[in-house]
Amino acid sequence: MRRLKILALCCAMSLCAANVSSAQVSKLYSQVSSDPKISAALDLMDGTSADWAKEAILGNNLSGMPIKIRFRNLGELGAKYSNYDALGWKTGNQLHIFINQKHRSAPAEALASLLSHEACHQDEYNSLEEETYAWGYEADVWTQMKKKNPAMKNIAPGTYPLVDRLNTLGRLLEASNYSTGKIRDLVYSNPGYTGLPVHSPGF
Known part of the structure; x- marks a missing residue:
């Protein structure tokens, strides 16, 4: 799974810059x-480094189609996924x-x-470096969201498991001077990623 090429990012028209109407945005959503x-989560991405992710979700990705998102019991996809926070999946060309x-x-x-x-x-491939990039990106976006x-800074530990995860990633990002050094260590030692190659296309 990979990032879009830099050239594609530069050439892609930002949804914000294109002055897309609210009706068009609602249709895309x-x-x-x-x-x-x-x-609500998609709206919050505007004006942050998550702008890229939002455009990818709305269709500027390797499939050329919007990514479908929903909450799900991940154990239905396999017992090993039951405790994952989220999972990217591909059926045919649909992400x-x-x-x-x-x-x-x-x-x-x-x-x-x-x-x-x-x-x-955005594809069927994954790697330790891809996960390192994705975890670092997630931590960076969370820093901006706070x-x-x-008010996000005042959420008590244990209130939301996802916030606890993000705060951990945020601390690791900060401790590495806003690089992915310590996050990389965590990814490489994660038993859930055992067997992944170091690199995948684009990473």
């Missing part, structure tokens, strides 16, 4: 999800992001950060 929580249903009550800011991670995964809404 409807192709992604009917869940208002997902729509999906399935968010663990335990995160349904998480703040939209946290969901926006998680979706930014999953938007990096600046946009300082």
